[in-house]
Amino acid sequence: MKLTRGELRPSYDVVIIGGGGHGMATAYYLAKRFGITNVAVLERSYIGSGGTGRNTTVLRANYKTPETIRFYQESFELYAGLQQELDYHMLRSERGLFWLAHSEPQLRNQRERALQNQHFGVDTVYLDAHQVHEVCPQIDMTGGGKRPVLGAAYHPPGSIIRHDAVVWGYAGAAQRLGVQVLQGIEVTGLTIQGGRCVGVVTDRGPIAAGAVLSAVGGYVTDIATMAGIRLPIVSHPLQALVTESYLPVLDHIVASADLHIYVSQSARGEVLIGAEIDPYSSYSTRSTFPFLASAAARAIDLFPFVAKLKVLRQWTGICDMTPDYSPLIGTSDVDRLFISSGWGTWGFKAIPVSGLRMAELIATGVVPPVLAPFALDRFRRDRAVPERASAGTH
Numbered sequence: 001m002k003l004t005r006g007e008l009r010p011s012y013d014v015v016i017i018g019g020g021g022h023g024m025a026t027a028y029y030l031a032k033r034f035g036i037t038n039v040a041v042l043e044r045s046y047i048g049s050g051g052t053g054r055n056t057t058v059l060r061a062n063y064k065t066p067e068t069i070r071f072y073q074e075s076f077e078l079y080a081g082l083q084q085e086l087d088y089h090m091l092r093s094e095r096g097l098f099w100l101a102h103s104e105p106q107l108r109n110q111r112e113r114a115l116q117n118q119h120f121g122v123d124t125v126y127l128d129a130h131q132v133h134e135v136c137p138q139i140d141m142t143g144g145g146k147r148p149v150l151g152a153a154y155h156p157p158g159s160i161i162r163h164d165a166v167v168w169g170y171a172g173a174a175q176r177l178g179v180q181v182l183q184g185i186e187v188t189g190l191t192i193q194g195g196r197c198v199g200v201v202t203d204r205g206p207i208a209a210g211a212v213l214s215a216v217g218g219y220v221t222d223i224a225t226m227a228g229i230r231l232p233i234v235s236h237p238l239q240a241l242v243t244e245s246y247l248p249v250l251d252h253i254v255a256s257a258d259l260h261i262y263v264s265q266s267a268r269g270e271v272l273i274g275a276e277i278d279p280y281s282s283y284s285t286r287s288t289f290p291f292l293a294s295a296a297a298r299a300i301d302l303f304p305f306v307a308k309l310k311v312l313r314q315w316t317g318i319c320d321m322t323p324d325y326s327p328l329i330g331t332s333d334v335d336r337l338f339i340s341s342g343w344g345t346w347g348f349k350a351i352p353v354s355g356l357r358m359a360e361l362i363a364t365g366v367v368p369p370v371l372a373p374f375a376l377d378r379f380r381r382d383r384a385v386p387e388r389a390s391a392g393t394h
């Protein structure tokens with residue numbers, strides 16, 4: 001599929017800043033579900049060059065609060081039909097996801113997760129150590145002789161899907177409906193008149209807009225600065241690595257909250273290792289040796305065969321972290337400026353629901369109930385949605 005190089009128009013009904021998954025999905029649903037096709041997606045680099053093309057591709061719905069379970073469940077269901085809807089092959093593969101516990105507090109945490117999920121109809125079960133070994137015999141149950149596995153929450157529908165295919169699938173479908181996807185255009189300012197956002201300033205000049213959506217991932221504080229607003233977001237680097245290809249031996253996704261690590265094997269045979277965010281805030285996408293050494297050592301504690309493999313590559317993305325580890329999405333203090341943000345280390349799996357519901361908000365002006373808990377002003381109202389325990393490696 002090719003992106004057509006359309007001429008930049010002087011004005012659009014909606015301008016979307018950022019050609020990652022969230023921007024592209026919103027553009028698609030605006031056109032498909034709400035008939036709004038005079039839409040431009042402006043991407044300063046190439047589409048999918050941000051977090052959407054750098055993530056570790058895990059899809060799951062096993063969250064821990066009622067608000068987030070409902071939200072990610074809807075996304076998971078939309079993902080299930082996405083290849084057909086967009087007519088694009090995305091190599092989705094159901095793997096089953098373990099959340100291992102190596103300590104009594106984590107054991108309690110994972111039991112609670114299973115019960116909470118079951119209450120909301122999400123398929124998660126608690127497994128004791130013996131059952132974990134039966135389902136995934138590749139795990140070293142001694143945890144490298146240091147941290148024995150005591151049990152796990154097991155989420156059978158947990159899946160992986162090709163990340164770049166998701167963004168290209170949405171882009172192609174949106175373009176077929178009339179949306180303009182424009183790469184190599186940077187937004188450098190916002191035009192705000194009387195408290196209302198009426199356009200953007202780009203490195204190709206100003207563009208008028210009926211509504212503007214910021215979907216710039218880890219760079220949202222730049223857009224907030226242009227708008228003169230403050231957001232409770234701190235951007236942190238998140239690193240990952242893959243090994244050279246190996247025989248297909250690991251058909252599950254295995255996360256350990258105590259070891260702060262998760263491991264899966266891609267369709268190409270690479271063993272993929274992800275971990276927690278770097279502890280410092282930065283926009284740097286430079287990968288580091290301390291991360292490589294430490295993440296590899298922890299992965300080897302769970303899967304000793306990984307010690308034999310060479311590292312193929314390592315990379316970094318920027319994550320827009322919120323204090324409660326939940327998204328920050330909705331209207332802002334500036335009229336007609338919408339923000340899709342706070343996607344941190346968990347935003348890839350949220351792309352379909354966030355795109356669909358953000359499109360609904362822009363088109364109707366009414367906040368969809370599934371988005372309401374994640375409003376930008378929730379910290380002012382003391383209504384945090386605490387999800388730290390579900391953020392991959394915590």
Ligand SMILES: Cc1cc2nc3c(=O)[nH]c(=O)nc-3n(C[C@H](O)[C@H](O)[C@H](O)COP(=O)(O)OP(=O)(O)OC[C@H]3O[C@@H](n4cnc5c(N)ncnc54)[C@H](O)[C@@H]3O)c2cc1C
Pocket residue numbers: 017018019020021022023042043044045046047048049050051052053054055056057058059185186187188215216217218219238239240274315316317318319340341343344345346347348349350
């Ligand atoms: C290593 C790693 C592993 C991860 N693993 C997972 C996972 O397994 N599952 C999961 O759910 N999530 C995961 N995530 C998080 C997930 O990738 C992100 O939350 C998600 O991709 C964010 O998507 P986005 O569309 O908001 O932003 P992005 O994909 O970052 O897109 C934003 C785009 O905006 C563009 N942009 C920025 N500023 C401007 C501007 N001024 N003008 C024009 N364009 C601009 C950027 O170039 C970029 O392309 C991971 C992230 C990383 C880094």
